[in-house]
Amino acid sequence: MSNATHKPAPLALICELTHRCPLRCTYCSNPVELQKASAELKTAEWQQALRQAAELGVLHAHFTGGEPLVRPDAEELVRTAHDAALYTNLITSGVGLTDRRLDELERAGLDHFQLSFQDSGPEIAAEIAGVDVHERKVKLAKRLADGPFAFTVNMVVHRKNLDHIEELIDFAVSFGPQRIEIANVQYYGWAYENRALLMPTREQTDRCIAAVANARERLKGKVNIDFVIPDYYGRYPKACMGGWGRQILLIDPVGDALPCHAAKVLPGMSFDNVRTTPLAEIWHRSEALEKYRGEEWMEEPCRSCDRRSQDFGGCRCQAYMLTGRAEATDPVCSLSPDHALVTSELPEHLHELVQVSVGSNGDGDGGSAGEFKYRVNPR
């Protein structure tokens, strides 16, 4: 490889092992066009990608999905990553985890276990997830506190549960995790379809910010609380994925290498696949990763902005979904000419958008903005 094409290695590899999932979450950020099981990478193909990632200099391997445990080889892939000296993280609903598999994950060398909850109580959790698995998760969470892995409880927050944010935090704390993530829904894929029902109000968001600040103070040195202010309410956009093709590489279930979870929504992109191209070559030369790397592609106001090396212009997918142009400054930015799209009229404005899109999706049942659209699993 020539020096001209050299970039720092990615820090993390996100492995979307599958799009299959026993849950049907309305906030799922998987693409609406889910990949079929038969097209998924085989065990040996994932193993090769993991070893190539370690050679490239990747440090963290995140196993996610869909539900990664749907794959019977999840433990084996954790072991491969661990043996290649990668730090391993399992992001899971816990559904499908037997005692035997839990032991197997420990033997495989799993470092970190991240369990997500849709709410603190079973009713809203079931409404959001489309299935009733809350009590099973509670049972598992109780075991994980004294387990062999670092343990994160991931509380996904949205309009249906933010009125009891304090309860959500207490619920998460009750399991004794080292880390709690108060995770805002990311409005991609299925979540984008359901955004009118999921997106919190300004009041809810303000209350959440205060509750998290209070909990951080109270639990300092006992639990780490991760929370990012939802960028629809921020003044500047998030540095999405730490910058396009800069720190993180994602492999989707069929082996396509992406800069993020959502990049397939962008038109005119061509992705390289780990079945045919070595990971190092993908990282250094892939057309998709090169496309919005660095600053060359930027337009004004990003191009001359002092913050361009901090937020990298924000999120390309969000820019595209809201403005129809992937090169645009992320409209979340207060400096964006399209910022009005995400300001004062926020939830109501999006409500209108959803009524249009749901009405035209050919459901046949006249689906309205008042009803969730649940994930349909791939075959």
Place this chain on the structure above:
Amino acid sequence: MEENRHRPKLARGCRLRLTEQGDFLLMPESMLQMKGPGTEILKRCDGQRTVDEIVGELAALYVGAPREQLKAEVESFLARLKEKLAIVEV
């Protein structure tokens, strides 16, 4: 100098990784790149050695560094990692 008999060790899910790009403390969803004596301190956080013993070993590595200063540096380094829950004391 006050004795420090705490025996620090890396918490569950935290580990030191030495690579060609640098030395990293890998933690859940995050990492810290080690600078200065960080790596040498963490290598010795095994739950066996006391802080004073670690300082003693570092004094042998960094000849000429005043012991008092070395100890302050080790203690503040460990305190920061303790706050991040990366270090526990046994």
